[in-house]
Structures are given as C-alpha cells and as structure tokens.
Amino acid sequence: MAITPLISNHRGTHLVTNRSQPGPFGWLSARGRLCAPLLGTGVADRDLFQGFTLQAVDAKGRVSIPADLRTVLEHNNGGPENRLALIGRDSALGCLVGYDTAWARERNERLNALTRIAEEEGRAIDLAARRRDNRVERVAYDPSGRIVLPAYERDKAGIANWAFFAGDGDQFQIWAPARLLADTAGDEDLQDRCRYAMKLKGVAL
Numbered sequence: 001m002a003i004t005p006l007i008s009n010h011r012g013t014h015l016v017t018n019r020s021q022p023g024p025f026g027w028l029s030a031r032g033r034l035c036a037p038l039l040g041t042g043v044a045d046r047d048l049f050q051g052f053t054l055q056a057v058d059a060k061g062r063v064s065i066p067a068d069l070r071t072v073l074e075h076n077n078g079g080p081e082n083r084l085a086l087i088g089r090d091s092a093l094g095c096l097v098g099y100d101t102a103w104a105r106e107r108n109e110r111l112n113a114l115t116r117i118a119e120e121e122g123r124a125i126d127l128a129a130r131r132r133d134n135r136v137e138r139v140a141y142d143p144s145g146r147i148v149l150p151a152y153e154r155d156k157a158g159i160a161n162w163a164f165f166a167g168d169g170d171q172f173q174i175w176a177p178a179r180l181l182a183d184t185a186g187d188e189d190l191q192d193r194c195r196y197a198m199k200l201k202g203v204a205l
Contacts, residue, residue: 047071049069053164057154063147063149065085072167076103084139085099087149088137089156096149106170137153160176
C-alpha cells in the first residue's frame with residue numbers, strides 16, 4: 001500500500017506537492033520542516049498545542065509552561081500525574097521545541113518510515129541529522145508548570161530573560177524573541193504575535 005507523505009507545519013497538515021523537496025529522511029518543506037507519512041495509533045485522540053504566550057525566564061533558566069500547553073501535555077501523556085515535557089532544538093528554525101512522550105514515539109516511527117523510504121529509493125540518509133532530531137531532554141515540571149530549560153539547549157536557542165511559547169500542533173515552539181523577530185524569512189504572523197505579547201508586558205529588546 002502506498003504511503004502518502006504529508007507536511008505538518010503551523011498551518012496544519014497537508015499533502016506533499018511538487019513544491020516540496022526530498023530530504024535525508026523523506027520530504028522537506030521549503031524551510032526544512034519534516035514531512036512525514038501519518039503512522040501509528042491514537043493520533044486522533046491527541047490534543048493539539050495552540051496559543052501564544054511570553055514568559056519570563058530567571059537566571060537559572062526557570063520558566064513556567066503556559067497553562068493551556070500544560071493541559072495538552074498532561075492529556076497526551078495520559079493524565080495530570082504525568083508532568084513531563086521533552087525539550088529539544090529545531091536546528092532548521094533556531095528555536096526549542098517541546099512535546100509529550102506519546103508524540104516522541106509517533107515521531108520516531110515516522111522517522112523510521114522515512115528512513116526506510118529513502119533506502120528503498122536509493123537516496124542518501126543523513127544519519128547525523130537523524131541523531132540531532134532525537135537529542136531531547138526529559139524535563140519534569142511542578143504543579144505550577146515551572147521547568148528548568150536545559151542549559152545547552154537554552155544557550156543554543158539564545159534564550160535569556162524571556163521565552164515566547166507558540167503552539168504548533170503536535171508540538172510547541174519556545175523562541176528567544178530577539179531571534180524570532182530578527183529572522184527576515186520567518187513567519188510574519190508569529191512575529192506579529194510575539195511583538196504584541198511583548199507590548200502587553202512592556203518588554204523591549
């Protein structure tokens with residue numbers, strides 16, 4: 001049975017078109033986002049990460065995951081007692097990403113499938129990129145949602161005093177506002193939302 005590749009991004013999930021480009025694990029969008037076939041079970045039962053919030057970060061890297069994102073994490077993790085987020089880095093975008101343990105398993109299945117497709121089509125596989133995508137840290141948070149962002153990831157993402165959280169469907173993004181706003185090829189709507197969140201809290205770069 002043929003597997004139809006899909007693109008998942010901030011605008012939803014779409015069929016791959018001729019504007020997509022083949023990448024090391026399958027199809028990539030113009031900005032390098034992973035385009036995966038829909039696999040696994042329980043996908044329909046997932047809640048999606050949505051919403052936008054600017055949060056303060058202290059000197060130790062502590063920040064509170066917004067309540068609406070925590071609700072989704074706990075639902076997808078199987079209950080409120082499972083207060084855990086996986087935090088990694090999106091090297092294509094330059095931000096951090098967070099997601100639940102169920103999505104980590106689903107994501108790994110998709111990467112395995114894309115690897116098999118690449119092998120069947122005789123395309124080279126970038127194993128270093130595959131390993132990078134799987135380098136995440138399991139971070140527990142307290143009842144108020146407070147976590148400590150992993151120091152290495154925080155440094156690479158340029159996050160200092162503020163973090164802009166943005167729901168992105170199956171995962172959420174964590175941006176350094178300065179980096180997001182400096183990206184001339186970035187998502188203009190997301191940048192506008194970040195500026196508005198900064199305005200509400202009186203934050204200036």
